[in-house]
Amino acid sequence: MHIDWFVLGCQIFNFLLLVYLLKRFLYGRILKAMDEREAKIAARFSEAREIKEKAAEAAELYDKRNRQLAEKSEQMLNEASLAAETRRKELMEKVREEVDAIKTRWQTMLAREKEAFFQDLRGRAAREIYATARKALADLGNAELEEQIVAEFIRRVQGLDSEKSKEIRKAITGGGNKVVVQSAFDISPDTQAKIEQALKKQISNGFTVRYIKQPDVVSGIELRVNGHKIAWSLNEYLETLVENLTEVIQKEAHAA
Amino acid sequence: MEIVQINQISPDQVIIWSWGFIKINATILYTWLVMAILVVGSWLVTRNLSSEINVSRWQHFLEVVISVIRGEINEMAKKGGDKYIPLIGTLFLFIGLSNILVVVPGFVAPTSSITTTASLAICVFVAVPMYGISQNGLLHYLKEYFQPNFIFFPFHVMGEISRTLALTVRLFGNIMSHEKVVGILLAVTPLLFPIIMQALGLLIGIIQAYIFAILSMVYIASATSAHEEGHKHEELHKAEASQGIAA
Incomplete structure (x- = not known):
């Protein structure tokens, strides 16, 4: 090649x-x-x-x-x-x-x-x-009721114990031997004599009683002497009634 | 048009222009053509290269080719393989492109000329001792010719010459014979068969390019690092075995 x-x-x-x-x-x-x-x-x-x-x-x-x-x-x-x-x-x-x-x-x-x-x-x-x-x-008001009231008053005077009688006697002496009896109605002289008799028998002699008509003493009669009192009237019943009424109202109020 | 006649063994015989002893034949012309394609193509692709993540597809293609060449070289050279890339890579690309372009009608592969294959083999023949001396020094390189003793010197020299000859003839023989066979078949057989032969020719062309480049690298590697002889011989046998199959 x-x-x-x-x-x-x-x-x-x-x-x-x-x-x-x-x-x-x-x-x-x-x-x-x-x-x-x-x-x-x-x-x-x-x-x-x-x-x-x-x-x-x-x-x-x-x-x-x-x-x-x-x-x-x-x-x-x-x-x-x-x-x-x-x-x-x-x-x-x-x-x-x-x-x-x-x-x-x-x-x-x-x-x-x-x-x-x-x-x-x-x-x-x-x-x-x-x-x-x-x-x-x-x-x-009538004579019969008033008599009954006075009779009750006299029973109370008679029912006083000796201690209370003594205190009242002392009070009468200290008050110038003057006693005032107040009543809601007029007291007849007979009745006045009965009252004085009862007072003298139970308490003492030698004092004068003066009667005054006083409508405030509701259907009652009372004896006031130098801070002491013997009385009967509807007042105390009414007070008890008011007390009871108040109690009832209070109970109702609480219940409500 | 047949450029190389069927009775012409080499494109060297096709003279295009001559003036005294200076002449331009088909081999030189087609060599220039291949060179031009390679150089201009490379220049076109590499004139605006990117080192970023996104690159052009041609750059990708060239990078793949170069990576494969680099990988093959580094596998044998072990270290400093990059300096062999210009020689080995050019051998592979030039021979490969020449052989591939055979499918283009009218193209004659320069590698079917023994002058071309001889010139390539001579370049390798010169490059091997150059690389060996530059790597290990002249004395060490020459000492290798007297291994295991001085009696082997002539055998070493004969080996150098014969392997260069083998490189030359192997490539020339394969390509030239293939062209001739295709030419003859085209004349005697119907259309289909030459196509199969052309396809086979492409395969042979690539394998020959690979063998030429790899054998060159094996020679250089054996010259540059004599300590790994066993490995080199193994590579050599492997390369020669594949060449045997291709032939």
């Missing part, structure tokens, strides 16, 4: 030229670009790793802080609720005290008002009953 040495030389030159040109335009540039990219990627990876590490650290830090905050807030909440509970109790105590005070005051006031009301009621009732009874008795 024939080999042309010129062509051989040409081909060797061509090949070496190609090696040079490709080294210049291909390998050098491509390898450089690849290496640069690799370096860049490596740098990015390392950067990313660093960032990741930092992020992990930061996350851990925040997590820790969060935990601390949560603990702190829980503690604060507990303290606050404890304080609030204490405060609530205090306030409740105070309110209860105030309410008690108001209640007491109110009750006192109520009792007072009730008292006043019953007082008033009693007074009115008494006055009304007095008025009614007086009117009735005045309408009914």
Whole structure:
């Protein structure tokens, strides 16, 4: 086989030229670009790793802080609720005290008002009953009733015990031997004689009796001497009646 | 139009222009064509390269090719493989592109000329001791020729020459014979069969480019690091075995 040495030389030159040109335009540039990219990627990876590490650290830090905050807030909440509970109790105590005070005051006031009301009621009732009874008795008044009243009065004088008689005797003496007999009606001279006789027999002699007609002594008769009194009248019955009435009204009020 | 007649064994015989002993034949012309495609293509792609994550698809393509070449070289050279990339890579790209372009009608592979394959083999023949000396020093490199003793010196020298010859003839034989076979088949068989042969030709072309480049790298590697002989021999056997299959 024939080999042309010129062509051989040409081909060797061509090949070496190609090696040079490709080294210049291909390998050098491509390898450089690849290496640069690799370096860049490596740098990015390392950067990313660093960032990741930092992020992990930061996350851990925040997590820790969060935990601390949560603990702190829980503690604060507990303290606050404890304080609030204490405060609530205090306030409740105070309110209860105030309410008690108001209640007491109110009750006192109520009792007072009730008292006043019953007082008033009693007074009115008494006055009304007095008025009614007086009117009735005045309408009914006659000699027989008056005699009965005087007879009762005389029985009372006679029924005095010795001690009471002695006290009255002393009073008569101290009062200038004057005795006043008040009655709602006129007493006849016979009746007056009966009364004086009974008094002298039971108490003492030597005093004068003065008779006064006094409508206030409701259907009754009374003997007054220096602070002592012997009497019979409807007054005491009426008073008992008023007492009983008041009691009944109070019971009704409580029941309501 | 047939550029190389069926009775012409090499495109060297197709003279396009001559002046005295200076002549331009089909081999040189098509070599320039392949060179132009490689250089202009590389320049077009690499004039605005990007080292960012997003790159053009052509840049991707070239990066893949270069990465494969680099990987193959580094597998054998172990360290500092990048400095062999221009030689080995150019061998692979030039032979590979020449062989692939055979499918283009009217194209004649420069590698089907023994002058081209011989020039490539001579470049490798020169490059091997250059790399060996630059790596280990002249004395150490020469000492390798007397291993295990001086009797082996002629055998070493014969080995160097014969493997260069083998490189030359293997590539030339494969490509030239394939072209001739396709030419003959085209004349005697219907349409379908030559297509299959062309496809097979592409495969053979790529394998031959790979074998040429890898064997060159094996020779360089064995010259640059004599301490890993076992490994080199293994690589050598592997490469020769694949060459045997292809042939």
